[in-house]
Amino acid sequence: MMRDKKTCIRQIIFGLAILTVIVPVSFYLVRFGSVSLSPEFQDWVDFSVFLSPFMTASLTIILAYISWQSLEIMKVKEKPIIVVEKRPKKEGGEEFLTIRNIGSGPALDVKLFIKVIHNEQIHFNSFLIDHGITSDLGTIEERCDYHYMVSTFSLAQSERIFIDWQNGIDKIGMVYTDTYGRNKSMIWNEAVTLNSDRDEFGVDSNGFKGKEMIYKRDKSVARTYDQVFSLAEVGKKDPWVLT
Numbered sequence: 001m002m003r004d005k006k007t008c009i010r011q012i013i014f015g016l017a018i019l020t021v022i023v024p025v026s027f028y029l030v031r032f033g034s035v036s037l038s039p040e041f042q043d044w045v046d047f048s049v050f051l052s053p054f055m056t057a058s059l060t061i062i063l064a065y066i067s068w069q070s071l072e073i074m075k076v077k078e079k080p081i082i083v084v085e086k087r088p089k090k091e092g093g094e095e096f097l098t099i100r101n102i103g104s105g106p107a108l109d110v111k112l113f114i115k116v117i118h119n120e121q122i123h124f125n126s127f128l129i130d131h132g133i134t135s136d137l138g139t140i141e142e143r144c145d146y147h148y149m150v151s152t153f154s155l156a157q158s159e160r161i162f163i164d165w166q167n168g169i170d171k172i173g174m175v176y177t178d179t180y181g182r183n184k185s186m187i188w189n190e191a192v193t194l195n196s197d198r199d200e201f202g203v204d205s206n207g208f209k210g211k212e213m214i215y216k217r218d219k220s221v222a223r224t225y226d227q228v229f230s231l232a233e234v235g236k237k238d239p240w241v242l243t
Helices: 002-032 041-077 120-124 126-130 134-143
Strands: 082-088 095-101 107-116 148-155 159-163 169-177 183-188 193-196 236-239
Touching (some): 082 183, 095 148, 120 134, 148 159
16 A cells, blocks of 8 residues: 555656656647757747746656655664564573564654463463452453553664563564654564554553553552553663674
8 A cells, every 4th residue: 555655656746747848848849830940049049948947847846756765765774673582591491582673763652562371371470460460361351452561662773672571472562653753563473473554553651542441550449450561660671782
C-alpha cells in the first residue's frame, strides 16, 4: 500500500513536469503552424519569454521531488530496527532474551508487552506470583493477549534490554515511534518476527485502549494484581557494542 502511494505520487510529479513542457511545445506548433524552425529572431525572443515560466515551473517540480526523496532516504537511514535474540546466561546454562536496537535512530515511547507460556509451570513463575498475576490468569487472558506491559521507555541506537527476570516467554510485542513520529510495531515468538509500520496495539502508557482498561496499573482491595510496570521495576538496559 505504501509503495503504491509513493508510485502514484512519483507519476503525478513527473506528469506535471512533462505537462509544463508539452504546453509550450503545443503553443509553438499553434503559433508557427509547423515544426520547422522560425528564421525570425524576434519570434524566438517572444517564444523564450513565453517558455521561461513553464521551464521554471518544471524545474521547481523536479527539484521539489528530489528534495522530498532525499528526506525520505534520510528517514529510512535514521529508523530504529528492533531485534530479539536468545542468549545463554552462561555456557550450557539457561537461555534468556535480549531486545536491542540495531538501527541508526532511537525508538521512542516504547511499550513492551509480555506473554508467558501457559503451562503447569506458569503458577510457579516468581515474577507473576510477586505481582499477583497468577491468581487472576483466567480474567487476564480473557481480556488481553499479553499478561503485562512495560511502559514507557526509549531504546537508543546500540542499546539493549536484558529480559533475564522472566522465565518461559511465549511472545513479545513492542510498539514505538521514531524521531519523525511514525508508529512502528514488532511481534516476536519462537517461530517468526513480524514488523509493522503502524501501532498494532493501540494501548496508551496507562494500559487503556480508548476508554477500556486493558492492563491494570495497580493493585486494589478488589484486584490483587497489576500489569503495568516501568523498565526499572522489571529489567535493565545496557549499551550494546557490535563485535
